[in-house]
Amino acid sequence: MIKRLIAATSIATLCLVSGAAAAEKVEMWVRSGIGDAFKKVVEAYNANHENQVVATEVPFSELVQKYATAIAGGQAPDALSMDLIYNPAFAAAGQLEDLTDWAKALPYFNSLSPSHVRLGTYQDRIYGLPLSVETSVFAWNKDLYKKAGLDPEKAPATWDEITANAEKIRALGEDTYGFYFSGGGCGGCMIFTFTPLVWGAGADILSADSKAATLDTPQMRKAVDIYRNMVKKDLVPAGAASDNGANFLTFTNGKIGQQSLGAFAIGTLVTEHPDINFGVTLIPGVEGTPSSFAGGDNFVITKGTKKIDAVKEFLEYVYSVDGQKVMAKYGSLPTRGDIADKVLEGLDPRMQVGLKAIGVAKTPYTLQFNDLINSANGPWASFTNAAIFGDDVDGAFSSAQSEMQSIIDSGQ
Amino acid sequence: MTGSGLPRQSSPRRRRRSQWRGLAYIAPAMALVIVFFIMPVLFTGWMSLHNWPLMGASRWIGFNNYFRMYNDSRFITALNFTAYYTVIVTIAIFSVAFPLAIFVEKERQFVSAYRTIIFLPVVVGLATASLLWVWLANVDSGFIGPALKGLDLVAKSPNLLATFDTAFLTIVVMVVWKIAGFTMIILLTGLQAIPAELNEAARIDGAGRWQRFVHLTLPLMRKTIALALIVSVTGSILAFDQFYIMTAGGPQNKMISVVYYIFNQSFVSFNLGYGAALSIALLAILVAISIVQLWLLRAGEDHP
Numbered sequence: 150m151i152k153r154l155i156a157a158t159s160i161a162t163l164c165l166v167s168g169a170a171a172a173e174k175v176e177m178w179v180r181s182g183i184g185d186a187f188k189k190v191v192e193a194y195n196a197n198h199e200n201q202v203v204a205t206e207v208p209f210s211e212l213v214q215k216y217a218t219a220i221a222g223g224q225a226p227d228a229l230s231m232d233l234i235y236n237p238a239f240a241a242a243g244q245l246e247d248l249t250d251w252a253k254a255l256p257y258f259n260s261l262s263p264s265h266v267r268l269g270t271y272q273d274r275i276y277g278l279p280l281s282v283e284t285s286v287f288a289w290n291k292d293l294y295k296k297a298g299l300d301p302e303k304a305p306a307t308w309d310e311i312t313a314n315a316e317k318i319r320a321l322g323e324d325t326y327g328f329y330f331s332g333g334g335c336g337g338c339m340i341f342t343f344t345p346l347v348w349g350a351g352a353d354i355l356s357a358d359s360k361a362a363t364l365d366t367p368q369m370r371k372a373v374d375i376y377r378n379m380v381k382k383d384l385v386p387a388g389a390a391s392d393n394g395a396n397f398l399t400f401t402n403g404k405i406g407q408q409s410l411g412a413f414a415i416g417t418l419v420t421e422h423p424d425i426n427f428g429v430t431l432i433p434g435v436e437g438t439p440s441s442f443a444g445g446d447n448f449v450i451t452k453g454t455k456k457i458d459a460v461k462e463f464l465e466y467v468y469s470v471d472g473q474k475v476m477a478k479y480g481s482l483p484t485r486g487d488i489a490d491k492v493l494e495g496l497d498p499r500m501q502v503g504l505k506a507i508g509v510a511k512t513p514y515t516l517q518f519n520d521l522i523n524s525a526n527g528p529w530a531s532f533t534n535a536a537i538f539g540d541d542v543d544g545a546f547s548s549a550q551s552e553m554q555s556i557i558d559s560g561q
Numbered sequence: 562m563t564g565s566g567l568p569r570q571s572s573p574r575r576r577r578r579s580q581w582r583g584l585a586y587i588a589p590a591m592a593l594v595i596v597f598f599i600m601p602v603l604f605t606g607w608m609s610l611h612n613w614p615l616m617g618a619s620r621w622i623g624f625n626n627y628f629r630m631y632n633d634s635r636f637i638t639a640l641n642f643t644a645y646y647t648v649i650v651t652i653a654i655f656s657v658a659f660p661l662a663i664f665v666e667k668e669r670q671f672v673s674a675y676r677t678i679i680f681l682p683v684v685v686g687l688a689t690a691s692l693l694w695v696w697l698a699n700v701d702s703g704f705i706g707p708a709l710k711g712l713d714l715v716a717k718s719p720n721l722l723a724t725f726d727t728a729f730l731t732i733v734v735m736v737v738w739k740i741a742g743f744t745m746i747i748l749l750t751g752l753q754a755i756p757a758e759l760n761e762a763a764r765i766d767g768a769g770r771w772q773r774f775v776h777l778t779l780p781l782m783r784k785t786i787a788l789a790l791i792v793s794v795t796g797s798i799l800a801f802d803q804f805y806i807m808t809a810g811g812p813q814n815k816m817i818s819v820v821y822y823i824f825n826q827s828f829v830s831f832n833l834g835y836g837a838a839l840s841i842a843l844l845a846i847l848v849a850i851s852i853v854q855l856w857l858l859r860a861g862e863d864h865p
Contacts (some may be wrong), residue, residue, distance in 0.1 A: 213829075214615075214828040214829060214831075217615045217616055217828070217831060218615065218828065221615055221616065235589070239616070242614070242616035242617045243616075243617065244616050324701075333723065333811060333812065334808070334809045334810075334811040334812070352810045354639060386700075386701065387701070387717070387718065387719070387720040388624070388698045388699070388701050388720060390720050390723035391700075391720055391722040391723045391728075391808070391811070391812070393809050401782075444856075451599065519829060519830075520829065520830050524811070524813065524825070524829045524830075526810045526811040526814050526817060526821075526825055526829070527808060530811075531811070531814045532815045534812055534813050535813045536812060538723065539812075539813065545813075
């Protein structure tokens with residue numbers, strides 16, 4: 150019944166489409182909040198190609214369920230810019246086009262970001278290719294540093310230093326704060342900006358084979374203390390406690406002294422907030438050793454789309470020097486290692502910090518990323534909220550640890 | 562349902578014909594119920610017997626989804642929270658709506674303006690109202706917090722949505738603001754249906770304002786009050802939008818209602834089969850509660 154309904158609707162859609170002009174319109178979804186790079190590369194492509202890409206932004210916290218339900222309802226877009234961590238799950242469900250032969254024939258295939266290709270691969274077939282490369286970095290506002298009597302050119306290297314700086318910046322006035330993080334209900338933000346504190350110190354929240362939750366470590370306790378302490382001292386705006394990620398870019402308001410951000414924010418700041426004078430460095434670990442989250446998006450094609458050639462043409466444009474330059478100008482790091490230097494040439498030197506972060510960055514690997522980490526109701530999101538803003542730190546550790554383990558166990 | 566139990570004096574033939582006619586009258590409504598209620602429920606029941614991922618093939622697993630509920634502490638937590646919310650919100654709505662209904666029942670100056678103002682929030686969608694209140698409650702750019710601070714009532718603008726107590730209070734106030742007007746209208750029709758002569762007679766017999774309210778208005782309002790309560794209880798048990806939009810189930814997952822939990826199971830964890838089983842369980846709970854409420858109402862009718 151439902152299948153027939155779906156079939157009928159897709160036939161209707163096909164009739165509409167085949168009546169249109171010869172140029173193809175590719176429907177593509179992209180998660181919102183990752184900056185302008187993708188939007189700009191679509192604009193650039195549309196300006197000098199007959200085929201057109203229509204990009205629809207979907208709130209990043211809802212992209213997975215929207216895409217999954219759209220697939221089930223036969224309404225999925227032709228292609229998707231998908232957070233790379235979800236790629237294996239969708240490939241395993243058989244919903245994506247196999248790109249293996251085409252991908253391997255690309256002359257630059259071997260220089261594409263390897264961790265993206267790894268997450269895009271399922272059972273030796275390739276279902277996703279890198280679209281944007283993203284790392285988390287630490288940014289500070291140089292003007293506020295200067296006002297607070299700090300050396301604006303000196304990047305902080307430890308959390309003691311960051312906390313001390315935050316106190317001086319907070320002392321500047323009522324609505325100027327030393328630090329910010331989207332901690333209230335944004336698991337995705339916190340895995341991106343907060344776990345580098347423990348990764349740098351050699352700990353992790355999951356075991357190497359993803360079969361055990363390893364949340365309760367001395368390193369994580371220390372990391373929690375650092376953040377708790379800053380919240381307690383009123384160095385962080387109160388809104389952080391309920392931020393679901395909507396205000397991730399609070400740093401752009403110019404009243405935040407320091408914040409961990411994505412490299413994409415460098416592009417956004419440079420192009421949209423040129424008045425903010427900021428520096429970028431790697432996120433220190435709790436013992437000083439820096440780390441980062443290597444993330445970003447893979448490009449996937451919905452199984453069965455009729456416009457696969459048009460989609461491929463667009464992706465080849467993204468990989469061209471022109472496409473890569475547009476992406477880089479608006480904050481996405483180069484996805485092709487062979488032309489990285491050429492792409493970043495003449496661009497803001499702070500982008501190089503994002504590139505450097507790749508060298509120390511980690512990408513968690515689990516098929517249950519949404520359940521465990523990204524979902525607003527997952528154990529990771531509720532742990533960071535409870536541990537940093539709540540009254541019972543021990544309780545937060547033990548309940549998150551056991552809930553994570555039970556989700557891992559129930560997922561076979 | 563077709564009224565066959567009514568002791569009417571008529572020939573069997575005529576009665577049969579009028580039954581067919583009655584059936585024809587309700588056929589369109591029945592078709593709607595079958596297509597949009599009965600069939601989806603049957604389909605949900607069928608789904609609940611499967612391991613049914615959002616993507617990929619489903620697999621028959623019998624009643625395993627139902628056994629799973631017993632050990633699902635998050636489901637039990639959601640049930641408890643929903644019950645707590647339902648009780649609080651129902652009492653809150655009722656205790657605001659009843660005085661309002663009495664207030665706007667009497668003919669007085671500007672009474673239709675009062676009625677309109679109180680009813681206005683009802684026409685706003687629940688999602689829209691939730692978003693509006695998210696803004697109102699925002700600690701920095703909103704209205705409530707900065708206003709409290711501006712009036713020097715607090716030293717620092719509070720983040721209402723950051724702790725359970727204040728976030729829960731904010732949501733209850735929002736829901737009362739949004740729904741009380743509707744309940745008021747229901748109660749108002751009940752009040753207006755009480756014949757004026759009864760009040761008149763009671764007054765002549767020397768009954769005071771309070772006595773008339775307790776011994777006359779309340780008993781005569783019984784059915785209307787029951788209706789208002791049933792509507793409120795059913796609505797609250799199915800609450801979802803406000804928790805999803807205003808706090809995303811937070812802080813710390815303490816505000817996840819049953820429907821929200823079903824949503825999470827179905828569309829975050831992609832367990833459509835388990836979500837379907839939970840839906841069936843919730844339907845059973847709703848039916849049970851409604852039966853009890855209707856039974857209480859009937860029981861009262863025999864001896865008013």
